[in-house]
Amino acid sequence: MDFNSFIILRQEILLLAITLGLVVGEIFIPKNKKRYIVHLALFLFGIHTIVGFCNIEESSLFGGMFRTNNMIHLFKNILNVGVFVLLLQSADWIQEKVIGQNKGTEFFILMFSSLLGMYFMISSGDFLMFFIGLELSTLPVAALVALETSKRISSEAGVKFILSAGLATGVSLFGISLLYAATGSIYYNDVMTTLTSNNLTLLGSILFFSGLAFKISLVPFHFWTADVYEGAPISTASYLSVISKGAAVFILMILLFTVLKPLMHIWQTIIYVIAVATMFIGNLFALRQQNMKRFLAFSSIAQAGFILLGLISGTQLGTATIVYFVLIYIFSNLAAFGVVQAISLQTGKENRDDYNGLYRTNPNLSLVMMLALFSLAGIPPVAGFFGKFFLFAAAASKGYYFLVFLAVVNVTISLYYYLLVIRAMFIRKSEDPIPFFKSKIYMRLGLIIAVIGILVLGLYSPLYDYIFELSTIFNK
Amino acid sequence: MDITYIILIPLIPFSVFLLLGIFNQQIKPAISGYIGVIGLSISALLSYYAAYQYFFVYGKVDEVYQTFVKKTVWMNFTDTLHIDMGILVDPISVMMLVVVSTISLMVHIYSRGYMKGDDGYTKFFSFLSLFTFSMFGLVLATNLFQIYMFWELVGVSSYLLIGYYYTKTSAIAAAKKAFIVTRFADFGFLIGILIIGYYTGTFDFETLNNPEGSAILNWASTSYMGLSVITWALLLIFMGGAGKSAMFPLHIWLPDAMEGPTPVSALIHAATMVVAGVYLVARLFPMYYFVEDGFALKIVAYVGAFSSLFAAIIAVTQTDIKRVLAFSTMSQIGYMMLALGVSGYKGIEGVGYMASMFHLFTHAMFKALLFLCAGSVIHAVHSNYLKDMGGLRKYMPITNITFLIAALAISGVPPFAGFWSKDEILVAAFENNRLLYYVALFVAGLTAFYMFRLYFGIFWGKETKYEHIPHESPLSMTFPLLFLAFMSIVAGFVPFSELVTADKIGFEGHMDYPLAVVAVAIGLTGIIIAWLFYKKENDLAAIFSSFFGIFYKWTSNKFYFDEIYLFVTKKIIFDHVSTPIARFDKKYVDGTMEGIGNKTVLISNKIKGLQSGRLQDYAFFFVGGVVVLALVFIYIWTN
Numbered sequence A: 001m002d003f004n005s006f007i008i009l010r011q012e013i014l015l016l017a018i019t020l021g022l023v024v025g026e027i028f029i030p031k032n033k034k035r036y037i038v039h040l041a042l043f044l045f046g047i048h049t050i051v052g053f054c055n056i057e058e059s060s061l062f063g064g065m066f067r068t069n070n071m072i073h074l075f076k077n078i079l080n081v082g083v084f085v086l087l088l089q090s091a092d093w094i095q096e097k098v099i100g101q102n103k104g105t106e107f108f109i110l111m112f113s114s115l116l117g118m119y120f121m122i123s124s125g126d127f128l129m130f131f132i133g134l135e136l137s138t139l140p141v142a143a144l145v146a147l148e149t150s151k152r153i154s155s156e157a158g159v160k161f162i163l164s165a166g167l168a169t170g171v172s173l174f175g176i177s178l179l180y181a182a183t184g185s186i187y188y189n190d191v192m193t194t195l196t197s198n199n200l201t202l203l204g205s206i207l208f209f210s211g212l213a214f215k216i217s218l219v220p221f222h223f224w225t226a227d228v229y230e231g232a233p234i235s236t237a238s239y240l241s242v243i244s245k246g247a248a249v250f251i252l253m254i255l256l257f258t259v260l261k262p263l264m265h266i267w268q269t270i271i272y273v274i275a276v277a278t279m280f281i282g283n284l285f286a287l288r289q290q291n292m293k294r295f296l297a298f299s300s301i302a303q304a305g306f307i308l309l310g311l312i313s314g315t316q317l318g319t320a321t322i323v324y325f326v327l328i329y330i331f332s333n334l335a336a337f338g339v340v341q342a343i344s345l346q347t348g349k350e351n352r353d354d355y356n357g358l359y360r361t362n363p364n365l366s367l368v369m370m371l372a373l374f375s376l377a378g379i380p381p382v383a384g385f386f387g388k389f390f391l392f393a394a395a396a397s398k399g400y401y402f403l404v405f406l407a408v409v410n411v412t413i414s415l416y417y418y419l420l421v422i423r424a425m426f427i428r429k430s431e432d433p434i435p436f437f438k439s440k441i442y443m444r445l446g447l448i449i450a451v452i453g454i455l456v457l458g459l460y461s462p463l464y465d466y467i468f469e470l471s472t473i474f475n476k
Numbered sequence B: 001m002d003i004t005y006i007i008l009i010p011l012i013p014f015s016v017f018l019l020l021g022i023f024n025q026q027i028k029p030a031i032s033g034y035i036g037v038i039g040l041s042i043s044a045l046l047s048y049y050a051a052y053q054y055f056f057v058y059g060k061v062d063e064v065y066q067t068f069v070k071k072t073v074w075m076n077f078t079d080t081l082h083i084d085m086g087i088l089v090d091p092i093s094v095m096m097l098v099v100v101s102t103i104s105l106m107v108h109i110y111s112r113g114y115m116k117g118d119d120g121y122t123k124f125f126s127f128l129s130l131f132t133f134s135m136f137g138l139v140l141a142t143n144l145f146q147i148y149m150f151w152e153l154v155g156v157s158s159y160l161l162i163g164y165y166y167t168k169t170s171a172i173a174a175a176k177k178a179f180i181v182t183r184f185a186d187f188g189f190l191i192g193i194l195i196i197g198y199y200t201g202t203f204d205f206e207t208l209n210n211p212e213g214s215a216i217l218n219w220a221s222t223s224y225m226g227l228s229v230i231t232w233a234l235l236l237i238f239m240g241g242a243g244k245s246a247m248f249p250l251h252i253w254l255p256d257a258m259e260g261p262t263p264v265s266a267l268i269h270a271a272t273m274v275v276a277g278v279y280l281v282a283r284l285f286p287m288y289y290f291v292e293d294g295f296a297l298k299i300v301a302y303v304g305a306f307s308s309l310f311a312a313i314i315a316v317t318q319t320d321i322k323r324v325l326a327f328s329t330m331s332q333i334g335y336m337m338l339a340l341g342v343s344g345y346k347g348i349e350g351v352g353y354m355a356s357m358f359h360l361f362t363h364a365m366f367k368a369l370l371f372l373c374a375g376s377v378i379h380a381v382h383s384n385y386l387k388d389m390g391g392l393r394k395y396m397p398i399t400n401i402t403f404l405i406a407a408l409a410i411s412g413v414p415p416f417a418g419f420w421s422k423d424e425i426l427v428a429a430f431e432n433n434r435l436l437y438y439v440a441l442f443v444a445g446l447t448a449f450y451m452f453r454l455y456f457g458i459f460w461g462k463e464t465k466y467e468h469i470p471h472e473s474p475l476s477m478t479f480p481l482l483f484l485a486f487m488s489i490v491a492g493f494v495p496f497s498e499l500v501t502a503d504k505i506g507f508e509g510h511m512d513y514p515l516a517v518v519a520v521a522i523g524l525t526g527i528i529i530a531w532l533f534y535k536k537e538n539d540l541a542a543i544f545s546s547f548f549g550i551f552y553k554w555t556s557n558k559f560y561f562d563e564i565y566l567f568v569t570k571k572i573i574f575d576h577v578s579t580p581i582a583r584f585d586k587k588y589v590d591g592t593m594e595g596i597g598n599k600t601v602l603i604s605n606k607i608k609g610l611q612s613g614r615l616q617d618y619a620f621f622f623v624g625g626v627v628v629l630a631l632v633f634i635y636i637w638t639n
Helices: A003-008 A010-028 A036-052 A070-101 A104-123 A127-145 A152-183 A188-194 A199-216 A224-231 A234-259 A261-287 A292-313 A316-347 A363-377 A383-397 A401-426 A441-459 A462-474 B004-022 B029-058 B091-114 B121-140 B144-162 B169-200 B205-209 B229-244 B253-259 B262-271 B273-283 B285-317 B321-341 B347-381 B397-410 B417-432 B434-459 B475-493 B513-534 B540-548 B550-556 B558-610 B615-638
Strands: A059-061 A066-068 B068-076 B082-089
Touching: A003 A010, A003 A059, A010 A036, A010 A104, A036 A070, A036 A104, A066 A070, A066 A104, A070 A104, A070 A234, A070 A316, A070 A441, A070 A462, A104 A127, A104 A234, A127 A152, A127 A199, A127 A234, A152 A188, A152 A199, A152 A224, A152 B615, A188 A234, A199 A234, A199 A261, A199 B615, A224 A234, A224 A292, A234 A261, A234 A292, A234 A316, A234 A462, A261 A292, A261 A401, A261 B558, A261 B615, A292 A316, A292 A383, A292 A401, A316 A363, A316 A383, A316 A441, A316 A462, A363 A383, A363 A401, A363 A441, A383 A401, A383 A441, B004 B029, B004 B082, B004 B091, B004 B121, B029 B091, B029 B121, B082 B091, B082 B121, B082 B144, B091 B121, B091 B262, B091 B273, B091 B347, B091 B475, B121 B144, B121 B262, B121 B273, B144 B169, B144 B229, B144 B253, B144 B262, B144 B273, B169 B205, B169 B229, B169 B253, B205 B285, B229 B273, B229 B285, B253 B262, B253 B321, B262 B273, B262 B321, B262 B347, B273 B285, B273 B321, B273 B347, B285 B321, B285 B434, B285 B550, B285 B558, B321 B347, B321 B417, B321 B434, B347 B397, B347 B417, B347 B475, B397 B417, B397 B434, B397 B475, B417 B434, B417 B475, B417 B513, B434 B513, B540 B550, B550 B558
Parallel strands: none
Antiparallel strands: A059 A066, B068 B082
């Protein structure tokens, strides 16, 4: 390994160093000083995020197992920003609830390990690296889900997650092995050139796809989502719905657009079916959710269905649109989860009815929530509108008009339940509303960054142009 | 001449509106009043400075007042057709700036006293600022589309202010009525604008109004039903103007609009917004004059004259003092329209145009004063009705004197302001159309009569027993009265004929003595009759009204116009058009939609069993999904 390798791997190495540093810190920092860990971790990760924006050359390592280019780099940066905002929003919760149980450092170590796994997954150049990344990104999350060991529901969620994830991994691994059997290689480049459509490769790719579909929580691989989100701490739920899903979408897109390109006409049909099922099931279940975490879980399932509309096009427009939409989705969902987090931390309330009359007592929080939900619902002029618009345009440009029509129907359904929350906050009155409170600085900062993200992405078009330019990489 | 600073004149009230609107709860009422007054004072000072600069320093080049425009393109349609945003400075816009800022400032000051203790004090001032902003924007508009936008904005602020006492059903009804009637008229306005845009390729006032420009020269190129399309457009635009200016038959909203707080009536429904129609015609005057030899302009004249007469007759019989003033306003605006309608374009022939603008200016002063006096009286006796008043001169000396000045001004008694402007209107009418001249003369007599009926009825007449002894209003209310009374005296001496003319070249004003003497004599006659009828309590008025019998009843019921409208809308349109459509909408359109919605919720409930919470089920579905996908696609593949 020469110096150049360090440069190429610098995101991974830096994150690993931070993680190990925290491990050392956990050992040597005395118990009464543990709360500084939060500031330290935030500070280090903030630096990591900023450094991440330095440019990188297109290159590969380890004989093509690890590769990077501007687009992959952009993915990592998007994940970094998302995690940073998430950490800001979780900081108060960690200080108040987790540090006391002596698990503050663990939270960061687990989350950073998982993020590291995602880096490797996105950067993978062969199925082995992909698989290691996938496992590294999934296993720590199980611990994160069950972080509140004192709560039964949290432990249950952890078990559900680890078992479901194990099943998905097994299926996925089986799929990879079938692909290996068919092509004789696990390197993406080799697989791409030798892959032909036959029953073996088809079965292999369906099995492989199912594993990733689990992470994106597509129907029918989504059942774990609601239970796990509900049981997990909000930070973890937010992480699962935003970061984990975003990373999985990125790698799925890379694989579908490059490695599995020879099977394109098949997987387009698969995606079609799954997109329709995912949108409808997600939306129909979201309709009747009372618990905000479950509600956001189903909402995020439905959103994943919309993302598939970009995938199905398989064009440069599709790629750019997915990245853009995921970016918007990250900010919108983070804002929504942030508000839920803030309220839950202050009052322990997590149901929609608890939000009745929120606007009267906490107008700012209500406005943030409203903006986030409008963005998720796709109401102009917030970012979500443009995200959805481009997704639909991408699908329509390939002639999937009926699919777009179904998606529009689903947007209408989703609008209904997003508005239910807004109605609760703004119109409904409550005997016992959530009293006014002021969140701490980290939480407020986290919400503000998310709101700025929603607004800037909607109003500042050069960002989209930039993404569009980069996205030629996967559509040569 | 750098006119950039003029943009501040509308922007200051706009920022006050935002400030008071957003921090409605945080700002103390006392402070919000000051913010409003200070903001508007700055606007007013800027307006005066702009007027001074324009009229006496920079505006005149080679004896002609120039038009200065500063604008940016806002929306582009074609090379020539685009919507601009900007400010246009010419004699009438500067004159209107002065009028709007003066009256608005006085109303702001007055409202601090009048609205004291009201719950929505801050809200009230934010609405006032919104209105003032919109009115400034309307006045300064550079093109038809911009004026249309601000036109709607003044409509909205008028709606908000009429319905300000939103707990009163009558106020809500009045606000809705005003909005719907003017919106209906604005529909015509919009179509007119679109026709103009389509056939001339521009919305720009400067291009449209150029007497040598293609818009005016090519009017005959396309015609529709015997009239040029441009004439149709101008008539439709006038429909919008007639709606805002309460011209017959779109006048029905104005009397009801008196439900709003009295300062609002003074500002919006007497001095500024209601003359927007006059301003609109004046703004497009070259088009009205040149296109099809002024056909549209003739319509304007006749509509104005008829409205003027019609409203004056109704005003004689009304007993609500604000409604008398409302009809009087309608009548005086009719006067202005009439004057525009009989005007020529070049030099002294344009005396009608000048007279109209002159009357707009003086009328704003004394009519606002009349309303504010009425407000002061209502404030003191807590009633709008003449029967609850009488003998108030002893209790309210300042109001008494200022009301008298305003009444003399509107009656055309020299040397008060109304005399000068009304005289010019009569001259213009006399020289162009004798019939309209006699109408105008008769209206002048009626005006003097009903004004003094009001004056004697309020301040003289019978001694009413008051529950609380009425007292003079506080300084914040009497100061605007005194200031406007002063203006009602001196406004007539402004040499309008040298400043504001149709072709923008000043001419030597002159006094036509015989006509003036006749006009004054008519006015005095009206006053004397009123004096006989109402100064002391007597039966003359009752005898006289019973002499007219049925006609009196018609008049006091405003010729049943509200009833006619109600009949047409309720009995015909609602019952035979709207109801069947509504039924169809409810049954089929809504029914389908609701059905879909209910089905969605039903399905959502039916499938909830899938999410059982048991992990083995989840795993079953997971593997099942994989198997189904594999089977289906491999099956499809092998086929």
